[in-house]
Amino acid sequence: MSGAYERAGWQRTHTCGELREEHAGSKAVLNGWVASRRNLGGIYFIDVRDRYGVTQVVLPEDLDASAKLAREDCISVTGEVALREAPNERMPTGMIELRAASVEKLSASKTPPFEIEENLDTSVELRLKHRYLDLRRPDMQRALMHRSRFIGAMRAAFLARDFAEVETPILTKATPEGARDYLVPSRVHPGDFYALPQSPQIFKQILMVSGMDRYFQVARCFRDEDLRADRQPEFTQLDMEMSFVEEEDVFAAWEGVLADTFKGAMGVDLPLPFPRVTWREAMERFGSDKPDTRFGMELIDVADWVSVSGFGVFEKMIADGKRVMAIAVPGGGEAVSRGNMKKLEEVAKTYGAKGLAWWKPGVEGGAGGSIVKFCQGDSGAKLCEVTGAGEGDLVLLVGDEESTTWRSLGALRLHVARELGMIPRVDGADAGSTGPWNFLWVTDFPMFERDEEPADGGPPRWVSLHHPFTAPADWDMPGDPGAMGSRAYDLVLNGWELGSGSIRIHRQETQEKVFDLLGLDEAQQQAKFGFLLDALSYGPPPHGGFAVGLDRIVALTLGMESIRDVVAFPKTASATDLMCEAPSGVEPHQMGDLYIRHDGLPSAGGAES
Numbered sequence: 001m002s003g004a005y006e007r008a009g010w011q012r013t014h015t016c017g018e019l020r021e022e023h024a025g026s027k028a029v030l031n032g033w034v035a036s037r038r039n040l041g042g043i044y045f046i047d048v049r050d051r052y053g054v055t056q057v058v059l060p061e062d063l064d065a066s067a068k069l070a071r072e073d074c075i076s077v078t079g080e081v082a083l084r085e086a087p088n089e090r091m092p093t094g095m096i097e098l099r100a101a102s103v104e105k106l107s108a109s110k111t112p113p114f115e116i117e118e119n120l121d122t123s124v125e126l127r128l129k130h131r132y133l134d135l136r137r138p139d140m141q142r143a144l145m146h147r148s149r150f151i152g153a154m155r156a157a158f159l160a161r162d163f164a165e166v167e168t169p170i171l172t173k174a175t176p177e178g179a180r181d182y183l184v185p186s187r188v189h190p191g192d193f194y195a196l197p198q199s200p201q202i203f204k205q206i207l208m209v210s211g212m213d214r215y216f217q218v219a220r221c222f223r224d225e226d227l228r229a230d231r232q233p234e235f236t237q238l239d240m241e242m243s244f245v246e247e248e249d250v251f252a253a254w255e256g257v258l259a260d261t262f263k264g265a266m267g268v269d270l271p272l273p274f275p276r277v278t279w280r281e282a283m284e285r286f287g288s289d290k291p292d293t294r295f296g297m298e299l300i301d302v303a304d305w306v307s308v309s310g311f312g313v314f315e316k317m318i319a320d321g322k323r324v325m326a327i328a329v330p331g332g333g334e335a336v337s338r339g340n341m342k343k344l345e346e347v348a349k350t351y352g353a354k355g356l357a358w359w360k361p362g363v364e365g366g367a368g369g370s371i372v373k374f375c376q377g378d379s380g381a382k383l384c385e386v387t388g389a390g391e392g393d394l395v396l397l398v399g400d401e402e403s404t405t406w407r408s409l410g411a412l413r414l415h416v417a418r419e420l421g422m423i424p425r426v427d428g429a430d431a432g433s434t435g436p437w438n439f440l441w442v443t444d445f446p447m448f449e450r451d452e453e454p455a456d457g458g459p460p461r462w463v464s465l466h467h468p469f470t471a472p473a474d475w476d477m478p479g480d481p482g483a484m485g486s487r488a489y490d491l492v493l494n495g496w497e498l499g500s501g502s503i504r505i506h507r508q509e510t511q512e513k514v515f516d517l518l519g520l521d522e523a524q525q526q527a528k529f530g531f532l533l534d535a536l537s538y539g540p541p542p543h544g545g546f547a548v549g550l551d552r553i554v555a556l557t558l559g560m561e562s563i564r565d566v567v568a569f570p571k572t573a574s575a576t577d578l579m580c581e582a583p584s585g586v587e588p589h590q591m592g593d594l595y596i597r598h599d600g601l602p603s604a605g606g607a608e609s
């Protein structure tokens with residue numbers, strides 16, 4: 001006895017994307033879903049769909065009547081492959097059809113709440129509630145397949161470079177990536193909590209101490225943030241770490257991995273090496289630490305013009321050590337109306353600017369701008385020379401503290417470029433896609449920034465711009481924390497921060513110094529990071545690493561804006577899973593097991609601490 005089961009008669013011989021001309025005359029069984037059903041003069045045509053494609057099936061009237069098929073029924077259909085009288089060139093299976101001899105309904109479907117079709121226009125809530133139907137749609141299946149191929153290619157690229165895949169714990173201790181932790185109460189240790197990892201950061205560094213040398217992981221990370229646009233409370237990153245390296249080694253590894261991944265998953269050749277800018281240059285030229293380099297319109301320092309402009313407000317700013325900068329919007333003289341200026345001013349103000357000055361070269365009077373008075377004659381000529389603007393263009397100017405000037409003009413640059421259609425869109429994830437794939441390394445980030453209003457209500461203090469394990473540019477860490485450089489770097493693609501990393505602190509005393517600067521006393525250092533400090537006292541190798549947000553890069557390579565469409569079961573902006581209705585209440589005895597008791601809940605909206 002072999003113990004083997006017979007194949008059932010209803011089981012498919014081919015997928016719905018497989019049959020071609022050469023199969024004509026042969027028998028085939030297809031399994032799939034009824035995508036559509038049409039009656040053409042007593043003959044019924046149905047399209048059967050599965051993950052691989054769609055095949056047209058022809059049903060004689062009597063068969064259709066007995067099968068009583070409805071859309072989205074799951075069926076098995078047996079018949080003979082025949083050449084179509086009217087081929088459909090646009091369908092890969094369009095030369096043939098299956099002439100059904102029998103149909104078996106494997107299971108019936110209720111009428112779906114929305115059409116199972118591409119480019120569906122329905123509410124996100126409905127799609128998420130019935131995610132199994134949403135994921136049946138061809139564009140979602142393509143997205144998940146692309147994700148699978150992309151991650152598979154990336155994994156292969158790391159393995160080929162001698163990286164070892166190691167899993168790190170999900171039930172762990174709080175890791176400081178700057179967000180709130182998801183906590184899991186311990187039943188065995190009443191009153192104690194695990195935290196879900198915000199990233200595998202400390203574990204991967206400890207793997208380096210243990211001599212693993214090169215590690216990577218497709219790692220799930222959890223951050224309990226108020227969800228800003230297009231974030232998920234749990235997300236996936238490709239996390240890696242390497243020993244005995246400096247920045248160049250990490251960059252070379254990633255450039256190689258990404259080139260292999262793009263080639264393997266998409267057939268796309270990425271030009272290497274990726275360009276680089278320092279953080280300061282990125283801020284100075286683009287007003288952003290994640291510059292979109294798919295278009296120009298860079299920030300320009302206009303101090304030289306201010307000195308001849310006679311515009312006292314700006315002159316005083318320069319005298320006070322502030323910055324006056326501008327962007328020149330090509331064609332903005334026509335394209336941006338006076339009414340639009342209100343909106344632009346709002347954008348600038350969102351980023352802290354007190355105002356927005358503007359000028360349209362060649363336009364007289366009030367329509368020429370808020371500072372037209374200071375742009376007459378030589379002054380106007382000078383502003384044109386400095387900014388490169390000419391008649392028909394629009395010059396937008398902000399004067400403020402340096403970082404406010406950068407950030408508000410950076411935001412205006414993006415806003416205007418989007419409004420005026422200046423940003424080339426990615427042309428999809430197929431072989432030969434020309435992107436544009438504007439990768440960019442941003443290097444030399446500052447080490448610390450000042451948090452003037454800490455969320456815990458404490459006094460203003462220094463916080464790490466990256467995370468506290470990032471090495472300082474100078475191991476001696478001299479002087480003012482605000483002026484200290486770090487060895488952190490980011491990778492940007494088309495204006496999105498894809499990932500970040502750094503060369504790490506591998507000297508225990510430097511790590512303690514950084515913790516000191518962050519305001520952690522010895523007891524706090526021991527309680528939170530004692531195990532890391534301990535590990536660092538046993539011959540840690542110099543090491544560094546990086547992590548890329550997989551959801552984001554998968555979405556970007558599909559030309560999609562939202563990561564929700566490349567996550568199989570995402571959560572809403574309020575961190576709810578609408579399909580399984582998580583989070584949800586639990587049985588009182590489960591709370592008891594965990595020693596949790598609550599005396600009623602805060603009123604709606606009051607849950608925030």
Ligand code: ASP
Pocket residue numbers: 177198199200201237240500501502545546547
């Ligand atoms: N832990 C960092 C993050 O998750 C990445 C890194 O520094 O490697 O963003």
